[in-house]
Amino acid sequence: MIVSAMAMLLLGATAAPGVAATATRPLPGQWWFTTWAIEGHLWPHSKGAGVTVAVLDTGVEASLPDLAGAVLPGADFQWGSGDGRVDQDNENRGHGTGMATAIAARGTHTGFFGVAPEAKILPVITKDQVAIAKGIRFAADRGAKVINISQGAPAPCPDDLQQAVRYAIERDVVVVAAAGNDGEGANQSEFPANCKGVLAVGASTVDNGPWNESQRQPYVDVAAPGANIVGLLKEGKVLSSSGGTSTAAALTSGAIALIRSKYPQMTNREVVRQVVASAKDIGAPGRDDASGHGIWRPRLIFSGEVPKNTGNPVFEEYDQWAKSASTGSGGQGQQPQNGQEKPGGEESGGGSTDLIVYGAIGGVALLIIVGGFFMTRRRNRGPASPVFAPAQEPVMMSPGMAQGPMQPHPGQMAGPPPSMGTGPMPPQAPYQPNAGQPQYQPPQQYGPPPAYGPPPSMGSGPAQPPGDAPPGPGQAPPPQQH
Structure with missing residues (x-):
């Protein structure tokens, strides 16, 4: 789009290499470092050393200086070429790279840090259901302790994918998936987020409220920062986007890598239990379909403040499925049917505009027969209205979540926390694959992709992080230290 190209030209690069090379702190636009108190409450305990996080996505640009030494040889289960x-x-200018840098960027060139800058990334190229199922098994066999899947497609969890999740869980893996970005649209149920045993993550805002585009489904377990995000993509530039659950999932995977590094004997079940138990309610009173049990707070796990002997809804649902699958005919027919989701098999819809739309359940069945489900990255919506310095979220899309050209990070954030909003959505620009690279088949579009404009304008005063007191009526608090 002409508007996006103009914005890129006007905004230019992000930071001088000489300055970025000496960076020891995250960029100002990485507001989740304040929300989660990562520098003060997480990094003193762990930076993710010894943990491998598998990123099932579009691949990872391992040549980026900020990822030097972080990316292991992986696999391509979509086209079968490369590692x-x-x-x-x-x-989308490198969705998989955006997820990987949110998790484990070293900050050595641009100053952009991942949540777990000492963790390793196992890149696995996946786009459809079959590739994702193979990728999950591959990652589990390669020793990944966390699998991040910022992808999804509208349909019940297919049996082969559910069995792959089971394979990983039995090998002590925590499987994390983005919930979806179409909460104000079709708001359909999507796999793999709706698969049993998967930790499904919705997005929260800088004000610690549920992101309005986050999928509203019974399978949503917790929320994590995901609106108005900056990210480091394959071109080596820090760009911005209005938001998405892709990044919320990636940041969650990074924080879980810190936990698994600090507490290597803690099982995947206990990790997930503590993640859910640490959550602070941010939406409707009690659990809700937009933010699940609330925004989770990793600092409570490191400080030992998580309540003991709480329930574990993620694994309780998984165990119920596993028990019925073991007594059935090889587990066939045990996956959610007709939109049934993780929490007790409640009925819900399916799909997201940032993913390929497959139509009604009958149409889904036909598609399974003729060719399988093709998934697209969780597409982020249009540009945020005047908000904080970073602008919109680039890295937060999963395969198929078309983002369009993203905007360079402007540098310093001098204003108050951003408000959220969306802008007009222009038609999609033609897809241009790089010569000599395996060609991505452009995802089927059922509406215009998100628009990306210049970064939001900034406010006039510094944001002051408050305590844990809940917001007053009609008010949303600025970032809190969770």
């Missing part, structure tokens, strides 16, 4: 260390996403 995943080249990002094949040209539509």
Whole structure:
């Protein structure tokens, strides 16, 4: 789009290499570092050393200086070529790289830090249901302790994918998936977020409220920062986007890597129990379908403040499925049917505009027969209205979540926390694959992709992080130290 191209030209690069090379702190636009108190309450305990996080996505641009030494040889289960260390996403400027840098960027060139800068990334290229199922098994066999899937497609969890999740869980893996970005649209149920045993993550705002685009489904377990996000993509630039659950999932995977590094004997079940138990209610009173049990707070796990002997809804649902599957005919027919989701098999819809739309359940069945489910990255919506310095979230899309050209990070954030909003959505620009690289088949579009404009304008005063007191009526608090 002409508007996006103009914005890129006007905004230019992000930071001088000489300055970025000496950076020891995250960029000002990485507001989740304040929300989670990462520098003060998480990094003193762990930076993720010894933990491998598998990123099932479009590949990871391993040549980026900020990822030097972080990216292991992976696999390509979509086209069967390469080892995943080249990002094949040209539509969204490197969605997989964005997820990987949110998790484990070293900050050595641009100053952009991942949540777990000492963790390793296992890149696995996946786009459809079959590739994702293979990728999950591959990651589990390669020793990944966390699997991040910022992808999804509208349908019940297919049996082969559910069985792959089971394979990983039995090998002590925590499987994390983005909930979806179409909460104000079709708001359909999506896999793999709706698969049993998967920790499904919705997005929260800088004000610690539920992001209005986050999928509203019974399968949503917790929320994490995901609106108005900056990210480091395959071109090596820090760009911005209005938001998405892709990044919320990636940041969650990074924080879980810190936990698994600090407490290597803690099982995947106990990790997930504590993640859910640490959550602070941010939406409707009690659990709700937009933010699940609330925004989770990793600092409580490191400080030992998580309540003991609480329930574990994620694994309780998984165990119920596993028990019925073991007594059935090989587990066939045990996956959610007709939109049934993780929490007790409640009925819900399916799908997201940032993913490929497959139509009604009958149509889904037909598609399974003729070719399988093709998934697209969780597409982030249009640009945020005047808000905080970073602008919109680039890295937060999963394969198929078309983002369009993203905007460079402007540098310093001098204003108050951002408000959220969306802008007009222009038609999609034609897809241009890089010569000599495996070509991504452009995802089927059922509406215009999100628009990306210049970064939001900034306010006039510094944001002051408050305590844990709940907001007053009609008010949303600025970032809190969770």
